[in-house]
């Protein structure tokens with residue numbers, strides 16, 4: 016089959032990890048007789064450098080024309096990057112938020128699981144790790160505080176800033192359905208996280224999620240307050256299957272969860288809309304401190320490419336081949352620096368890509 | 376000296392832990408020749424049961440007349456408590472939010488530290504614990520999403536809920552100064568946590584915190600994004616001294632931090648206004664599942680009483696005597712169930728109180 020894929024190399028370690036993922040996709044083409052037409056799209060810092068703004072109409076149009084987009088990481092180091100001198104709407108992240116909104120990518124899937132091979136990298140005590148854990152965080156991505164009205168005003172010489180957190184029932188319903196759909200293919204449990212003891216938006220969230228739950232009698236729903244969830248992720252991560260939550264809570268909890276696994280360099284993500292289209296990117300950031308040094312772990316991006324094969328191109332077998340190759344290389348003891356442990360073989364970004372490629 | 380103290384017994388395990396803390400305060404009176412006049416105030420579920428509402432004018436007036444208030448935990452079990460059938464503004468937490476606002480308790484101090492005696496209870500790997508950690512979270516408590524305008528409306532038959540996150544520069548300045556004041560007495564480092572890459576309120580927060588930092592040249596300031604902070608608390612909690620943040624982020628991060636210590640049953644908190652007055656309460660919840668069983672750990676409440684002696688009554692020596700007594704009992708190997716480990720002696724709520732009392 017033929018597909019059109021957008022590639023966003025991104026900032027920091029972005030280019031080098033996307034390069035390895037592309038190597039893997041080329042191998043998949045060769046082995047399974049597909050043709051991928053790649054187009055490079057600019058976003059974030061790279062777009063600022065070339066076009067002066069973090070997101071252009073051209074990037075949006077070309078992304079829309081593609082079957083899916085694979086992306087590296089966006090943004091720079093707040094302390095040293097020249098981008099951070101720009102006003103907020105011109106900074107790299109503005110491009111990321113802009114493309115999410117322009118393509119209506121409301122469903123952000125972030126798997127967080129413990130690789131048994133990488134137990135040693137997990138920051139938790141081994142009896143808390145137990146048999147391991149495997150969660151899917153379903154974060155709403157185009158609403159809430161991220162996209163509500165905001166302004167900074169002056170009242171009698173005193174500055175006041177205002178951000179608005181708002182959701183309507185349709186926005187909640189569509190993300191809730193996505194959460195329950197995924198749970199149905201997993202362990203059939205949804206933990207909906209909110210702050211319903213304080214926020215109106217959380218009370219609406221809770222009530223709509225309950226309505227949706229009635230459509231899925233085979234899936235168990237539980238509600239959890241966000242502060243409690245932040246505790247439970249540390250104390251008992253094994254209890255979670257699907258965590259369903261709004262944009263800001265999802266931002267915080269998904270990062271916490273990915274750090275709890277100890278394998279943030281391994282975790283992929285997908286941002287989906289109502290169609291098959293998706294934007295796929297690693298869960299980690301752009302790590303400008305190690306950019307260009309062949310040190311970055313390309314696995315999160317490679318696994319994001321596997322998610323893309325599965326969710327946007329319906330190439331399940333190919334996706335599984337990539338995931339199996341990753342597992343094989345790990346079980347053979349190859350590690351990049353971030354997941355290195357005693358007795359393993361340290362490899363660089365490129366060599367990790369080559370090893371995975373040759374196991375497909 | 377003579378002091379007027381308010382006691383709020385609270386819900387769930389609240390009454391039994393406050394009873395132990397009062398025992399300790401009585402011992403302090405006896406030994407140091409003070410007189411404490413206690414007044415019981417109703418708040419939360421207990422107030423709903425007696426007065427039909429979670430907070431009355433009488434409670435507010437009597438709290439205002441006191442030098443300080445010591446409180447147990449508020450609220451019930453969402454699944455089984457009859458309070459949860461009430462509309463949100465009538466539920467126990469509404470009383471807690473109401474009293475914070477009525478008494479202008481904008482500065483919420485939550486220490487999170489690892490007790491060396493309780494290393495075994497810490498969920499983190501021992502090399503991550505390292506020499507331990509000792510943070511103070513300074514959470515803004517009367518602004519942000521908690522107290523912004525909120526409403527639920529219907530537009531063309533579609534429900535929409537709106538919460539507002541707002542801060543003005545004065546609100547930010549006063550909490551920032553409190554954070555820097557505390558840092559000055561500690562390790563002189565403030566980590567200000569925000570989401571300045573997205574929120575206007577965070578950008579104002581950051582700029583005001585920087586202005587305040589200029590008044591404290593001896594204290595180091597760093598900024599951290601909230602998602603990153605949620606990760607760093609798990610991966611490297613030892614890096615933090617004072618964490619300064621707004622209300623909702625503080626709610627989430629302080630609970631995460633207290634769970635990371637493994638000793639949530641040990642952690643006190645203080646909510647202060649511009650005067651010496653403070654409301655002191657344990658960081659943990661009301662644990663209705665073990666209420667009335669003599670199983671609850673009273674130490675967080677006892678240490679909250681110690682904070683009250685120090686911050687509101689200026690009784691430093693007395694505060695230290697209580698803290699030392701707690702340390703002594705722990706080093707002698709006495710433990711309640713939540714912090715029990717091999718080779719230690721299991722004791723109940725009352726016995727723990729008696730043991731601490733007798734070491735003062």
Ligand SMILES: CC(C)[C@H](C(=O)O)[C@@H](O)C(=O)O
Nearest residue numbers: 090108111112266572573602
């Ligand atoms: C860069 C930032 C705006 C973004 C977010 O907060 O959504 C990032 O943290 C993420 O989670 O993808």
Ligand SMILES: CC(C)[C@H](C(=O)O)[C@@H](O)C(=O)O
Nearest residue numbers: 212213242450468471472626
């Ligand atoms: C009970 C609830 C409203 C409260 C809060 O969110 O502030 C609690 O979680 C706390 O942290 O004291």
